[in-house]
Amino acid sequence: MPRGSRTNNAIQLGAQHAIPHHGASVEGEGVDVVLQDVTFRYPGAERDALHGVSLTLPKGKVVALVGENGSGKTTLASLIAGLYFPTAGTVSYNGTDVREADRESVFDRVALLPQDVDCWPMTVRANIHIGDVGRPLDQEKIEAAAERADIRTVVEELPHGWNSIAVKDFERGVRLSGGQWQRIGVSRAVYRQRDLLIIDEPTAALDPKAEIDMFESLRSFTDDGITTVLLITHRLAATATADVIHVLNQGRLLESGSHAELTALTGGHYRELYELQAAQYGNGSVPAPRKGKPADA
Ligand SMILES: Nc1ncnc2c1ncn2[C@@H]1O[C@H](COP(=O)(O)OP(=O)(O)OP(=O)(O)O)[C@@H](O)[C@H]1O
Numbered sequence: 430m431p432r433g434s435r436t437n438n439a440i441q442l443g444a445q446h447a448i449p450h451h452g453a454s455v456e457g458e459g460v461d462v463v464l465q466d467v468t469f470r471y472p473g474a475e476r477d478a479l480h481g482v483s484l485t486l487p488k489g490k491v492v493a494l495v496g497e498n499g500s501g502k503t504t505l506a507s508l509i510a511g512l513y514f515p516t517a518g519t520v521s522y523n524g525t526d527v528r529e530a531d532r533e534s535v536f537d538r539v540a541l542l543p544q545d546v547d548c549w550p551m552t553v554r555a556n557i558h559i560g561d562v563g564r565p566l567d568q569e570k571i572e573a574a575a576e577r578a579d580i581r582t583v584v585e586e587l588p589h590g591w592n593s594i595a596v597k598d599f600e601r602g603v604r605l606s607g608g609q610w611q612r613i614g615v616s617r618a619v620y621r622q623r624d625l626l627i628i629d630e631p632t633a634a635l636d637p638k639a640e641i642d643m644f645e646s647l648r649s650f651t652d653d654g655i656t657t658v659l660l661i662t663h664r665l666a667a668t669a670t671a672d673v674i675h676v677l678n679q680g681r682l683l684e685s686g687s688h689a690e691l692t693a694l695t696g697g698h699y700r701e702l703y704e705l706q707a708a709q710y711g712n713g714s715v716p717a718p719r720k721g722k723p724a725d726a
């Protein structure tokens with residue numbers, strides 16, 4: 430292919446995939462995110478990763494997304510965050526279809542902690558600031574975010590504290606454990622602090638008790654009545670106090686409801702998974718609901 434046409438092709442491809450800076454902007458305080466009949470298939474895949482999913486993430490609520498490995502949780506989180514468009518169906522923010530929205534105005538509403546935390550060879554401070562790098566660094570806010578993720582003391586006790594480089598081979602370098610990196614990742618999303626906080630299994634390297642504590646801490650973001658928190662996990666004890674739990678199975682939304690409602694469903698998938706996990710982890714007790722928020726609300 431002549432060089433000129435290859436360049437033209439590249440320009441065309443680039444234009445097709447560029448993030449559009451036009452379209453309707455998402456208006457209003459907080460966000461209600463609505464998915465209607467969402468189907469998604471990865472390019473080249475033989476079957477849908479998600480099929481006909483309809484659900485709502487209401488403003489100011491804690492929503493949990495649970496399901497086994499490969500059930501579609503991360504894919505759904507990516508669609509909710511506006512990173513992918515549905516193959517069919519719609520995702521809307523406060524009534525604005527994400528496909529027609531100014532993407533920046535969607536991204537600016539979301540803080541997403543992906544399942545695999547990126548570990549950058551920079552200072553620990555910069556590794557948290559990168560969550561909201563478009564705004565000037567705010568040390569107090571960084572410390573508060575780290576406190577929330579229960580990693581502040583660990584950082585402050587390092588010989589070089591916040592100036593430690595988060596990779597061992599460098600001068601001032603430290604080696605953080607997998608669980609500590611996950612807490613840095615949570616700090617990053619908390620530091621970003623947007624209307625919709627999506628936490629995709631930040632806790633795989635944490636033990637079950639630490640995961641429950643982490644989710645409890647993140648839950649309190651909704652106390653302002655504006656922030657929505659989406660918690661994703663396959664450990665059900667950690668999400669039992671969510672306002673609503675959506676259960677995915679092989680890309681389909683199987684059940685939705687509170688923990689009390691779902692465990693009362695005879696023959697239900699959630700109930701079956703919960704009983705299996707409770708047997709594995711002990712008595713299956715769940716954390717007490719927050720004040721003013723009954724578990725079966
Ligand atoms: N980039 C991709 N390309 C093609 N298929 C993918 C891609 N990512 C995920 N899939 C497929 O989509 C389905 C859903 O995957 P997804 O990662 O959303 O599941 P999950 O519920 O998050 O799983 P886990 O609990 O292991 O994180 C799986 O069948 C997976 O193989």
Ligand SMILES: [Mg+2]
Pocket residue numbers: 502503504544629630
């Ligand atoms: Mg996943």
